[in-house]
Amino acid sequence: MGEPVCSPTLPGAVASAVQHQAHVVAQTQMARDTYCLRLHCPPIAEQIHPGQFFMVRLPGTDNPLLGRPFALYDVYEEDGQKAGIDFGYVTVGKLTSAMAEWKPGQAVELWGPLGNGFPLPDVEHLALVAGGIGQTPFLAVAREALGQKQYGNPPRQLPKPAKQLTMCYGARSAEYLAGLDDFQMDGLDLKISTDDGSQGHHGFVTELLAESLESNSAPEAVYCCGPEPMMKAAQQLCAEKRVPCWLSLETPMACGFGICFSCVTRVKLDESGDNWDYRRTCVEGPVFPADQLLL
Amino acid sequence: MNRLAVQLNRLQLANPILVASGTFGYAREAQAYIDFATLGGIIPKTITPQPRIGNPPPRTIETSSGLLNSIGLDNDGLEQFIEKHLDYLLSLNTSIIANIAGRNVDDFKQMAARLNEFDGLAALELNISCPNVSGGVDFGTNPKLAAEVVGSVRDACSLPVIAKLTPNVTSVVEIAAAAAEAGADAVSLVNTFQGMAVDWRRRKPILGGVLGGLSGPAIKPLALRIVWQVAQAVDIPIIGVGGIACIDDVMQFIVAGATAVQIGTANFYNPGIANQLVGELSEIVEEQGCTHISELTGSLQT
Numbered sequence: 001m002g003e004p005v006c007s008p009t010l011p012g013a014v015a016s017a018v019q020h021q022a023h024v025v026a027q028t029q030m031a032r033d034t035y036c037l038r039l040h041c042p043p044i045a046e047q048i049h050p051g052q053f054f055m056v057r058l059p060g061t062d063n064p065l066l067g068r069p070f071a072l073y074d075v076y077e078e079d080g081q082k083a084g085i086d087f088g089y090v091t092v093g094k095l096t097s098a099m100a101e102w103k104p105g106q107a108v109e110l111w112g113p114l115g116n117g118f119p120l121p122d123v124e125h126l127a128l129v130a131g132g133i134g135q136t137p138f139l140a141v142a143r144e145a146l147g148q149k150q151y152g153n154p155p156r157q158l159p160k161p162a163k164q165l166t167m168c169y170g171a172r173s174a175e176y177l178a179g180l181d182d183f184q185m186d187g188l189d190l191k192i193s194t195d196d197g198s199q200g201h202h203g204f205v206t207e208l209l210a211e212s213l214e215s216n217s218a219p220e221a222v223y224c225c226g227p228e229p230m231m232k233a234a235q236q237l238c239a240e241k242r243v244p245c246w247l248s249l250e251t252p253m254a255c256g257f258g259i260c261f262s263c264v265t266r267v268k269l270d271e272s273g274d275n276w277d278y279r280r281t282c283v284e285g286p287v288f289p290a291d292q293l294l295l
Numbered sequence: 296m297n298r299l300a301v302q303l304n305r306l307q308l309a310n311p312i313l314v315a316s317g318t319f320g321y322a323r324e325a326q327a328y329i330d331f332a333t334l335g336g337i338i339p340k341t342i343t344p345q346p347r348i349g350n351p352p353p354r355t356i357e358t359s360s361g362l363l364n365s366i367g368l369d370n371d372g373l374e375q376f377i378e379k380h381l382d383y384l385l386s387l388n389t390s391i392i393a394n395i396a397g398r399n400v401d402d403f404k405q406m407a408a409r410l411n412e413f414d415g416l417a418a419l420e421l422n423i424s425c426p427n428v429s430g431g432v433d434f435g436t437n438p439k440l441a442a443e444v445v446g447s448v449r450d451a452c453s454l455p456v457i458a459k460l461t462p463n464v465t466s467v468v469e470i471a472a473a474a475a476e477a478g479a480d481a482v483s484l485v486n487t488f489q490g491m492a493v494d495w496r497r498r499k500p501i502l503g504g505v506l507g508g509l510s511g512p513a514i515k516p517l518a519l520r521i522v523w524q525v526a527q528a529v530d531i532p533i534i535g536v537g538g539i540a541c542i543d544d545v546m547q548f549i550v551a552g553a554t555a556v557q558i559g560t561a562n563f564y565n566p567g568i569a570n571q572l573v574g575e576l577s578e579i580v581e582e583q584g585c586t587h588i589s590e591l592t593g594s595l596q597t
Contacts, residue, residue: 010324017327019567057564062360062512062540066564094357111328111566254355254362255563258324261317261340261366262355278349278369283324 010283012116013258014052018043021059024106025084030178031171033091034133035100038076038084044112045075045082049151050140051223051248051287054085054112055256056095064094067111069253069282071137071225073179075151088136088178114256115286118223118246120156121145125164127219129209129234131226132176135169137248139182141223142167146187166191166212166219170205170230174198206233213241223287224248228295235290245290251281258283266294298580298587299573301335301554303532304480306418306455308390308555310335311588312545312573315536315559316394316420316459317341317366318510321380322387328566333573335555336390339380341422343395344402346372351503356492361513361538362560363490365504368396368422373406381413390417392457403444404451411452419454421445424461424486435461435486438473445477457534459483467521468528475531483534483557484522488514511560512538519551526552526593540568542575552593 022041030036044054055067070087077083091097102108118141126145128138143149147161170193171177177199183190191208192200201208205226212219218241224234225248238245251263264278265285273294279285299310316338319325331337349369356363370376373395384391393410397403407419423434423441434440441458448456458474460467462485471482487508492501500506518537526533535553539545540561548556558569565571580588 013324015327019328019565064357065360065362065511065560066357109565252353252355254357254364255566257327257566259318259320260355260364260563261320261349261369262352262364264349264352264354264369278352 010258012114012285013283014113014115016047017112017114017257019109019111020044022084022108022110024102024104024108026104027102030088032175034088034176034178035091036073036086036088036179037099037102038086039108039110040084041110042081042083044110045084047153048072048075048085048113049117049156050144051117051137052113052115053256053286054110054114055253056099057109058095058098059107059109064098066254067109067256068093068095069114069250069256071248072113072140073136074140074143088133090133111256114282116284118248118287120158121162121221122159123162123220125166125217125219126162127209127212127222128165128167129205129222129224129226129230130167130169131205131230132171133178134224134226134230134248135178137225138167138223139179142183142185142188146185148185162187164217164219165189168193168205168208168212170194170208170226172196204230204233206230206237209234210237213237213243219243222246224290225250231290232295235293235295238290246287247290247293248287249281249285253282256282268292268294298585299577301588303457303534303554304455306457306480308335308417310573310576311549311553311555312569312576313338313392313534313555313557314562314569315557316422318559318562322384325562325566329570332388333570334389335573336392336417337384337387338392338394338420338557339384340370341368341394341396342370342373342376342406343368344373344397344406346370346375353501353503356501356507358490358492358509359513361509361511362563363492363502363507363509364487365502365507367504373409377409377413385413385415391415392418392420394420394422394459396422400444400447404447407448407452407454411454416454418457418480419448419452420457420459420483421448422459422486424459435470436464438469441470442473442477445474445479449478455480457481457483459486461486462517462521463489468525471525471529471531475529479531481532481534481554482525483536484525484553485518485537488517510538512540514538515540515544519547522548522553523551523595540565542572542579545572545576546579546591549588549591550593550595552595554592
């Protein structure tokens with residue numbers, strides 16, 4: 001993938017990761033309880049690629065104590081140079097509630113990039129399945145897959161741009177749908193679902209995926225990020241259709257870089273899954289081939 | 296002369312800043328953030344004789360200024376440690392202290408003897424204090440058993456022996472005295488405090504392991520108290536550990552009687568902290584007009 005890794009058995013351990021004092025450049029509201037922060041941090045922006053994440057911490061306090069993981073939404077540039085990162089978040093806890101109050105200039109502690117990220121797609125038709133704030137990795141994935149933008153240092157080389165890109169995006173209701181304008185791009189077919197039917201398909205986002213998998217031009221690869229029941233459903237649908245599927249997990253993390261052993265998930269050691277082991281999501285993922293996971 | 300070099304009986308360290316077992320993985324995970332050669336030493340994650348799958352998630356939950364964990368000594372066992380991690384660790388140009396845990400005295404003895412076959416380890420730290428494993432004898436809460444395990448390991452290997460003690464007892468002093476009597480080169484004070492977190496709406500414990508060990512800044516005054524009490528009562532070098540997050544914390548433990556310290560939970564939320572503290576410690580010793588750190592050790596006046 002280009003980036004140096006710490007160990008061949010830890011594909012998500014990034015040897016070139018840095019700890020960096022960043023600052024807030026801008027904050028915008030994306031949807032109800034959902035915000036986007038722009039942080040100035042060239043050393044991370046230069047190397048991060050879609051599906052990777054970083055830890056964000058509020059310096060100078062013990063409460064909240066730990067950093068929290070956030071996935072890359074996009075890299076922004078200044079004077080043609082990668083200057084910083086945008087990421088989306090929902091206010092759910094101590095840190096994210098404090099973050100919603102952050103103003104430009106706010107000092108932020110960051111470390112990353114972390115994790116393996118999504119593989120570079122090499123298919124004609126790629127489908128993205130997002131549930132809630134699980135949409136956040138997919139803007140960069142879409143821009144990369146369509147050949148509109150390059151990420152990583154050295155820049156990741158896309159084998160071929162996807163001819164067809166479908167994004168199935170589900171949220172509780174219309175007011176929680178975030179970044180719809182960002183996803184209006186040539187070549188991306190955006191399909192919406194809401195739990196309450198206030199916008200798009202009334203039902204689960206995986207019903208949109210099932211429809212796509214049944215169609216004449218079914219996707220040849222599926223990338224998912226969202227709540228566990230959604231991931232499980234996507235895993236099953238793709239297994240039935242024998243379509244390769246990757247899941248980006250968000251298990252609770254304390255450190256984000258492999259030293260705490262908190263963020264484990266069950267990874268199969270054989271095809272049946274009778275033998276499995278807990279593996280760290282941060283340094284072995286967070287993106288796993290769906291057929292390797294016991295969710 | 297290195298003004299930060301410290302001696303804990305048979306164990307010599309380039310400086311007093313260690314990273315605590317269970318908070319630094321197998322070191323390679325931290326290589327992007329830490330120059331290992333500047334550390335006093337690294338204590339990798341606890342090794343058990345056989346692989347342990349660990350506890351079901353969630354394994355950690357943040358509390359006020361603290362962290363509750365119930366990892367459950369997830370590790371691949373001694374032979375996998377030797378095969379996968381030992382060469383790498385011994386190549387790092389810092390002291391490597393292997394942390395081991397067994398279910399009985401024989402386990403400890405056999406692990407010590409096996410690790411003794413490899414040149415380059417600086418010491419063994421005996422985890423007789425993990426609150427997250429069941430089924431084993433609780434060596435850390437009984438002075439006689441603590442002494443037996445320390446004595447057996449001393450006999451089984453030529454490495455310096457450190458006993459890492461639990462604070463979940465009425466008197467850590469008694470256990471520390473027993474470990475000293477049995478020949479421990481040092482004691483690490485303290486492991487985590489047993490705690491619990493509850494999701495009352497679901498009527499469920501939050502941690503998969505139900506109970507957990509509390510670490511982080513929340514426990515620093517408790518750990519400091521124990522270090523001071525043991526320093527007053529027992530003649531054995533102390534490695535202070537518990538919530539250390541900045542240079543002032545390090546100095547508080549040192550003046551209270553710790554010869555060295557371990558950085559634990561702070562590694563999780565400030566990956567470069569151990570390096571930073573080594574640099575700041577050097578400046579502090581100079582600022583205090585001392586030629587050697589030992590002039591500050593145990594200098595607390597009451």
